[in-house]
Amino acid sequence: MEKVDLPVHNHPLLPLTRFSHGRCKGCWSHGYIYGGYRCNELGCDTLFHKECAESLPDINHSSHPDHPLKFVRKFQSSICSLCQVWFDTGYFCSICDFKLDLGCVWRPSPPLTLENTNTHEHQLVLSNGVGSELSQSTRNCKVCSSEVLEFKQYYECHQCELFFHVKSTNISLEEYLTSHPEHPLKFLTGDEAPGYADKKCLLCGVEFNQELHHCDVCNFSICRGCAGNPPPISVMSTKTHEHQLHLFQRLVDFTCNACGTRGEGSPYLCFQCKFMIHRDCIDLPRIININRHDHFISYTRRLGHGDWTCGVCREKVDGFHGAYSCSVASKCSSSYVVHSKCAIRKDVWDQIELEGTAEEEEVDDTTIKHFSHEHFLRLIEDGRILQENKLCEACVFQIQSESFYSCEQCDYILHEKCANISVKK
Ligand SMILES: [Zn+2]
Ligand SMILES: [Zn+2]
Ligand SMILES: [Zn+2]
Ligand SMILES: [Zn+2]
Ligand SMILES: [Zn+2]
Ligand SMILES: [Zn+2]
Ligand SMILES: [Zn+2]
Ligand SMILES: [Zn+2]
CATH class of the missing domain: 3.30.1740 (first zn-finger domain of poly(adp-ribose) polymerase-1)
Known part of the structure; x- marks a missing residue:
């Protein structure tokens, strides 16, 4: 796999074909990353989500519709205008000093205006507290009476000079996601998750860190990472199993056949063989x-x-x-x-x-790894007659006094000349 230069990181990055586990250096969220990027420079060992690594130089973002935002790596310690978290890589608007970390770029954001809500009879406009037109010294939410914090997103009614916490308007951020196409998933933060909901992502088993996507029809809850980059429904890797593996979308306790340790969350499985595997064991190196x-x-x-x-x-x-x-x-x-x-x-x-x-290939000069068999084969020189009549797996003729390769772990056998006819390049 070719390394690529991407503006998000100072070293070239290696595209990942499958799962890895860790923290994305772009958005700082932790969990499984599917099809992202890794930096394998000594001492760096950095991971990125695909969408975080492939951040475009300019974007238009719904949270700041007036101006396009520019991508910047390494801000001088900045605070995200939406979530108030410190970050070093993200987007900014130089006109308004509006800043957005990569986490908030991908997070569903509340609509800019709300019409006909049960909360208030007039149109409500989303504000980030930046350049707000109203200049009341204390701003209290009309619904819950507690303070609307400066630099936090809130809704305001310009006609009545009233403020509303985003939460108090009871809007729900919903979207249809490929991992659960049947119903829209609600984006919930903090303590908004209903008590009956799972505390862990159904797909990857990672504990929710303040936010989740939830379907209240099916009680289906998944993490941000799995919502953004859903794990594939089926995968094939002959390294660990000879058949196609299917994602079993249930939060189950299982023992992984490839590593013998326990797993939580959705395993991949082969129905035919009752074979279950961790997503990150699928590509164990050979x-x-x-x-x-x-x-x-x-x-x-x-x-x-x-x-x-x-x-x-x-x-x-x-x-x-x-x-x-x-x-x-x-x-x-x-x-x-x-x-x-x-x-x-x-x-x-x-x-x-x-x-x-x-x-x-240099494992040993008398040992080879032949493409036709999963184990190493050892060369046995002329003159050692086999005790039993054995047939070569390639030509199906009996092996007599000629040299042959024999498997060290099972009874697979090949004539030396047959093994050399079709050596894997
Ligand atoms: Zn990320
Ligand atoms: Zn943010
Ligand atoms: Zn701006
Ligand atoms: Zn997940
Ligand atoms: Zn051990
Ligand atoms: Zn495993
Ligand atoms: Zn199988
Ligand atoms: Zn064998």
Whole structure:
């Protein structure tokens, strides 16, 4: 994947094809990021949502309709005119000194005017408290009588010189989202969420941080990240499973088949195999180098029966789930295995996937990774006659006294000449 230069960051960014988990450096929201960008410059390790990274240089935003807003990276510590939070990357209007952080760019914003509301008989106009025409010293909300804070969004009636908190007008910000096309989702903040609503995002299991999108017909609640970049309904990755995986949109407790640890939120599953997987385990790397072992380790879908102990955390490894094992087991004194989650830890793995690289091919000069089989194959030289009659998986002829490749983990076998006919490039 080619790196791209984007104005949001000072290093080129790597597009992500799938899920990662962390905090977006643009809008500062935390959770799963689907199809975003990562900076893998040493010591930077920054993540961005796709829409935050691809921020346009100029936008027109409904919260400030009078002038276009310009994108600026690294403001001298500024406060967002809408949410009053400090930020360093976002948009501004130089005419009005109006500033918008990236979080508020994507957040649904209240309509600029309200007509025919139950709250008040005249038109109400949205104000940010910036350049307000009315100059009363204290501004109290007509509905709840408490103060309308300066520099916060509120509605005002110019005819009656009255003020209203946005919340007090009872408007609901609704939109139809692709992850729940049946009904509009209400955008709720703070304590607006009804008591019965889930406290965690149905799709990713992340706890809501002050805001959520909620359908009160279905009791469906999702986070900002999943609303903006919904996880795909189905994905395919032969690294971890041979069939297509489908997003199961329910908040469930499950054990991930690929890593053996628990998960919350919507798993991906293969109905046929009753296979369930964390979204961030779908693309576990196949061959990696870790700083705890001399040989490369490779991902296996099942270690099989045995008393396995993780080489990193020293805890038990369940042989019926996916894990990593030494890729040249025959050279290794004891069988070296690692939990999937332990193997990919930032302090253990250098974050470089070796599959398809020159290093991988040099695993050992008598060991190859043939495209036709998921495990490493070892070359057995002429003259070692097999005890049983074995057929080559490629040409289906019996293997006699010629050289052949044999799998170290199962009984897959290939003539040397058959393996060389179609070497993966
Ligand atoms: Zn973001
Ligand atoms: Zn803001
Ligand atoms: Zn302006
Ligand atoms: Zn979510
Ligand atoms: Zn997992
Ligand atoms: Zn399957
Ligand atoms: Zn472990
Ligand atoms: Zn095998």
